Amino acid sequence: MKGDMAMEHNKSLIRKIQMDCPLCDRIHEIEVRTRMTNIIIRGEEVEYEETYFLCPNSDKEEQEFVTGQMENENLLKARNAYRRNHGLLTxxxxxxxxxxxxxxxxxxxxxxxxxxxxxxxxxxxxxxxxxxxxxxxxxxxxxxxxxxxxxxxxxxxxxxxxxxxxxxxxxxxxxxxxxxxxxxxxxSEYVDYQEPCDENGYRLLDIDKLETIISYIAKRVTHLYKVRLMKMLWYADALFFKEHGIAMTGLVYCHDDMGALPIGHYQIVGLEKVNTKMEEEYEYTKYHFLPNDKLDESILSDQEKDVLDRVINKFISFNAQEIVRYMHKETAYIKTKDGEVIPFCLAKEIKRL
Ligand SMILES: [Zn+2]
Structure with missing residues (x-):
């Protein structure tokens, strides 16, 4: 019991500094500590972390003190805690x-x-x-x-x-x-999907994450073009939904000749942070997807990366036609008609990857 309390006490010790102790009136080693405490702001109790000095030489009754600057910083933290509680900018x-x-x-x-x-x-x-x-x-x-x-x-x-x-x-x-x-x-393409539902896999569209996922796939798959990327996004969302009960990106996919195609796919290709190179081939333009090194992959969780890695491993050697043919055999594709939204209750029936 005593040991636990000592540990609990130690947790809040930030560092020790030499300073003029106002309690002893001489220079010696002082502890800088923090702890959670409460304050009333606008009639409301707010919990925040305060910092204070502790003189180990004084008796228990009166061993703590704060400087004016420290007090200001503590109040700033308290107000920011209040702001966070109320969804206000800090x-x-x-x-x-x-x-x-x-x-x-x-x-x-x-x-x-x-x-x-x-x-x-x-x-x-x-x-x-x-x-x-x-x-x-x-x-x-x-x-x-x-x-x-x-x-x-x-x-x-x-x-x-x-x-x-x-x-x-x-x-x-x-x-x-x-x-x-x-x-x-x-x-604007997603105005009808502002609530978590079976169409978006109970996830609202997350553009930051989508851009990062596209870059993540492009970094690991060379010659990544639109058809293959769109299928891989669907498989990633479907697999994540199957295993975690929620999709990753919040994209809504429709049944298309070529398999699943997300709503707003033209806009996705046009996103500034989605790195594409236009390549002319015969009569049409192909979009070659490349990584964007400015995006931070650490916004993806380990679970998300795991699912992405498995989807990448599965399809890395497939060409566009092969992945389309593979997708055509999915229940989600067979049970929906052209142009219809593919619900995640069907998507989760994907074949084992
Ligand atoms: Zn002292």
């Missing part, structure tokens, strides 16, 4: 939005038509209201919205500043804007 997320567009606290506040100190307060001591949070999210997700705000609140900036801001946003748009538009276009 301080770091607000700072990240500013950094993406290269805006100072004052510039961002002026841009959104707020008081000049508003952003500074949100980054240090106040929790934003939901309306403010919504506006921040809007510009986080949509660089075009930032241009709208420059149009609307531009008179708050000098002419030179306004031009400079516009240029910075345009640069950002060139990088992120295309991806944004293509994502919106793919998402």
């Amino acid at each position: 301080t770091d997320e607000i700072i990240a939005i500013r950094k993406v567009y290269g805006l100072s606290q004052v510039d961002l506040a002026k841009l959104l038509g707020w008081g000049e100190a508003t952003i500074s307060r949100y980054e240090s001591k106040a929790i934003q209201d939901e309306t403010y949070d919504t506006m921040l999210r809007l510009i986080k997700e949509n660089p075009y919205a930032v241009l709208d705000f420059i149009q609307k609140n531009g008179e708050k900036f000098s002419k030179r500043k306004k031009l400079e801001l516009k240029q910075r946003i345009m640069d950002h748009l060139n990088e992120e804007g295309k991806e944004f538009l293509q994502r919106k276009s793919l998402e």
